[in-house]
Amino acid sequence: MQIVSCPSCGAEVAFRSHASVMAVCEYCATTVLKDADTVKDFGKMSAVLEDYSPIQIGTTGVLAGRQFTVIGRIQLRYAAGLWNEWYLLFDDRATAWLGDSSGLYTITAEFKGGAALPAFDRLKPGNNYTINGAPYTAAEIRVADCVGGQGELPFLVGDGYQAKVADLRRGAEFITLDYSDAAPVVYTGTAVTLASLRCQLLRDDDTILRAAGRYRGTLSALDCPSCGSAIKYLPGASTTLVCAACQAQIDVASAKAQVIAAGERVASVATTIELGATAKIKKQDVTVIGAMRRADDDGAEWTEYLLYGANAGFSWLVETDDGWSSATVLAEWPQAYQPGADHVMIGNTRYNSLYTYGATVTWAAGAFNWRVAVGDVTEVEEYQAGQYRLARETTAHEMTWSRSRSVAGDQVKAWFGAQFRGEVKPARSATAARPPAASPRCDLANYIVVFMLVINAIPLLMDFSSTWYLSALGVLAIYLPADHLDKNDKS
Ligand SMILES: [Zn+2]
Numbered sequence: 001m002q003i004v005s006c007p008s009c010g011a012e013v014a015f016r017s018h019a020s021v022m023a024v025c026e027y028c029a030t031t032v033l034k035d036a037d038t039v040k041d042f043g044k045m046s047a048v049l050e051d052y053s054p055i056q057i058g059t060t061g062v063l064a065g066r067q068f069t070v071i072g073r074i075q076l077r078y079a080a081g082l083w084n085e086w087y088l089l090f091d092d093r094a095t096a097w098l099g100d101s102s103g104l105y106t107i108t109a110e111f112k113g114g115a116a117l118p119a120f121d122r123l124k125p126g127n128n129y130t131i132n133g134a135p136y137t138a139a140e141i142r143v144a145d146c147v148g149g150q151g152e153l154p155f156l157v158g159d160g161y162q163a164k165v166a167d168l169r170r171g172a173e174f175i176t177l178d179y180s181d182a183a184p185v186v187y188t189g190t191a192v193t194l195a196s197l198r199c200q201l202l203r204d205d206d207t208i209l210r211a212a213g214r215y216r217g218t219l220s221a222l223d224c225p226s227c228g229s230a231i232k233y234l235p236g237a238s239t240t241l242v243c244a245a246c247q248a249q250i251d252v253a254s255a256k257a258q259v260i261a262a263g264e265r266v267a268s269v270a271t272t273i274e275l276g277a278t279a280k281i282k283k284q285d286v287t288v289i290g291a292m293r294r295a296d297d298d299g300a301e302w303t304e305y306l307l308y309g310a311n312a313g314f315s316w317l318v319e320t321d322d323g324w325s326s327a328t329v330l331a332e333w334p335q336a337y338q339p340g341a342d343h344v345m346i347g348n349t350r351y352n353s354l355y356t357y358g359a360t361v362t363w364a365a366g367a368f369n370w371r372v373a374v375g376d377v378t379e380v381e382e383y384q385a386g387q388y389r390l391a392r393e394t395t396a397h398e399m400t401w402s403r404s405r406s407v408a409g410d411q412v413k414a415w416f417g418a419q420f421r422g423e424v425k426p427a428r429s430a431t432a433a434r435p436p437a438a439s440p441r442c443d444l445a446n447y448i449v450v451f452m453l454v455i456n457a458i459p460l461l462m463d464f465s466s467t468w469y470l471s472a473l474g475v476l477a478i479y480l481p482a483d484h485l486d487k488n489d490k491s
């Protein structure tokens with residue numbers, strides 16, 4: 001640890017990691033630049049936006065038996081929302097990043113070996129790129145602005161700092177390519193949960209309440225800035241609201257709720273399950289926070305309900321003329337996905353391609369963890385294995401995979417009780433001509449949901465300088481799908 005005096009206010013500023021080049025003075029927000037034995041005042045850093053994250057500078061945890069401390073943070077904003085990158089210092093002085101977006105977490109560390117990388121402008125979601133000898137599929141490509149920072153950081157960020165990053169996936173592995181500087185940097189990593197990291201010194205609910213004015217995940221109401229209608233949403237879990245009355249798109253991932261796009265008044269759409277309805281599904285409390293209708297190329301429409309629970313995370317219920325299905329985003333992608341191939345493999349399960357179609361959002365209301373708008377078009381390809389379906393959804397900026405399984409209408413009705421209106425439809429038929437997909441699209445943190453209990457078994461971050469360690473993660477691909485299917489079957 002090196003202690004310096006803030007060049008602006010004289011307070012002590014600590015550099016705990018030798019890798020840090022800057023630190024933000026916690027008293028006066030001056031960016032203190034460490035340069036050889038001197039320090040420089042690099043101007044004020046913008047304060048981070050209150051975002052309900054339970055993580056803070058000083059939070060500790062354990063990854064694969066190694067203790068770490070959170071020593072810095074940058075907050076980044078892109079078209080679909082806001083996320084944090086927390087800078088971690090391990091006891092053995094190694095560093096890593098903990099990505100934190102809408103309560104979904106990933107840990108990545110810089111890969112120090114050389115790897116030939118595609119140009120940023122050439123990357124396209126769904127295309128494969130060979131990196132260090134293995135094919136990876138581009139999942140999400142985004143340009144984000146740094147909106148604030150805290151603590152110490154390994155590179156200089158400030159107002160105007162722009163991050164150009166791409167996430168690529170292969171089975172359970174993922175890598176982030178960071179093109180922000182002239183020489184792109186590769187980060188390799190995995191998805192985690194705070195519980196699996198045994199985090200300590202997290203902000204408790206009361207601290208978050210004091211800072212943000214309310215608890216994370218408790219229902220709050222906001223008057224639509226466009227038409228004044230009350231909109232209920234879950235602070236900390238939503239980035240975009242769509243007003244049911246006027247279809248205005250409202251950004252709630254910034255300091256002040258702002259209208260992104262005004263909408264047109266529409267006749268109210270009656271859905272079978274109302275926004276705000278609650279249920280206990282697989283012993284987890286969930287709330288319907290958003291609903292949207294989409295139409296395929298032939299104009300056939302269906303409804304998708306976005307469910308969120310503090311412990312359950314995000315999931316979907318999909319209602320079509322053929323019945324109901326439930327879906328979750330896949331933490332683990334198919335191995336060796338090839339665009340246009342007639343099947344994909346997850347573990348030993350072969351999913352055969354059924355059909356590809358365009359899906360267009362025709363109506364939306366409530367809260368979403370990505371930016372949704374009427375008119376959004378997504379290319380959907382569905383695959384089938386027995387009663388399970390996979391859906392690949394691709395836009396110009398991202399590709400996601402989800403898995404769904406049919407649910408009996410009686411079951412959905414039992415979950416929601418009196419909040420379920422209308423007739424009971426059967427479970428989705430396995431032979432239906434074109435049952436639409438679920439669309440669990442969200443932002444960079446889609447990686448997670450159910451698989452991460454095994455993460456402590458991974459020898460993560462052991463020796464990045466000599467090992468492309470992710471090959472170890474390939475092992476996960478073999479048993480995780482079975483694990484997931486088992487869980488689904490126990491519902
Ligand atoms: Zn200061």
Ligand SMILES: [Zn+2]
Nearest residue numbers: 224227243246
């Ligand atoms: Zn409105």
